[in-house]
Amino acid sequence: MFKRAAIVTALSAASLAVAGHALADDYVIDTEGQHAFVQFKINHLGFSYILGQFEDFEGSFHYDPDDLEASSVEMEVQVGSLHTNHAERDRHFLSDDFLSADEYPTATFVSTGFEPKGEDEGVLSGELTLKGETREIEMPVTLMGEGDDPWGNYRAGFEGSTTLTLADYGIDMSDFPEVMHELELYVTFEGVRQ
C-alpha cells in the first residue's frame, strides 16, 4: 500500500518535471500590455483601403528555437470587437450582410504545422474558423525578436500576414468589385514565456 503510494508519488513528480520542461517554451500572447494586434485591410471600391482591427482576443503559442517543427499557435478573437474608426460601418460589418457576429461571436485559429524557411522565417499552417466556416490557411511568419524584457519576463515576438478569400467563409461579396473579394490579414504579437 505504502509502496504503491510511493511509486505513484514518484511518477507524478516525474511527470510534473516533464510538464515543467514543456512549459518553458510556452508563451501567452501579451494582450495585458497589448503588444498584440489582429488587423485587416480591405479595398474600398478601388479607391483606397479600409483598415480595421479586432480589439479583444487572446492566445498562446509554443516556440522552441531548437525544435521549430513543434511550434504551434492558438488564438481566439471576439468578432464583435471589430473596430474601423466608424461605429456605423463596424455595425454593418458585424451584421448579417457580412460577419453575422451575433450568430458567430468568435473566430479561432489553431495551427496544424510549421515549416521553417531560412533564418527566423517560416510558414505556419492551421485552421481558421470564421463565421462558422473552417478553412486551412497558410501564413508566412517572421520571428522579430526574443529575449529578456526590462520587467523580469522573457518575450518572443512575431509577425505574419496572409490573404483571405471572403467567399470561403460564407461572406458574399458578389455585389462588390472584384478587388474587394479578398482581404489581407495581418497579425503581430509578443508572447510572455510562462
Place this chain on the structure above:
Amino acid sequence: MWSNTRSGWGLISIALHWLSALVVVGLFALGWWMTDLGYFDAWYNRAPWWHRSIGMLLLFATLLRIVWRLAQPTPQAHGSRLERLAAHFGHIALYVLMLAVLFSGYLISTAKGRGISVFDWFEVPALISGLPDQASVAGAIHWYSALALIVLAVGHTLAALKHHFLDRHDTLVRMLNPARARRR
C-alpha cells in the same frame, strides 16, 4: 467592542480608519514614485499593478466604510461650535476626496473598456468607458484630488493632535481604543 456609540468608536470603524490612513499615504507615495519611473525600469509595470490592485481594494473598503459610518452612531464631537462645524465639513471633504481619488483612478485604467485586475485574483469590470478624453481628464482629477486629500489629511492629523495635547479631549484616544465606546 465592534460597534460605535455616542462616546467612542468600535473596532470596525477604528480598523477601517487606520487601514485607510496607511493605504492612502502608501498609495500616494507609490503613485508619486511610480509615475516618474523610466520605461526600462524593472518596476515600470509592476508598481502600477500594485497601485491599481490596492486602490481597488481600498475603493471597496471605503464604500463599506461609508455604509458603516452612516448605519452606525457617530461619537459626539468635541470643541467649540465652530470647531465642530469645521470638523464635520472636514470629515465630509475627506470622504468625498477619497471617493474622487479612488473613482478617478478606476476611470483612468478602464477608459478604453478594459477591466482592472486585482492581484490577478479577479477583475473589476469597466463600467464607464469611452468618455471624451477620459484617461486624461480622470488622470488630472486623480492627481489634484490626491494632492488635496493629502493636504486635508495633514490638517486632520494636526487637528487630532490639538484635541489631544492642547484641549485634552479623548478624540485621538477613542480612535485607538474601542473600550471608549463602552463608557457612557
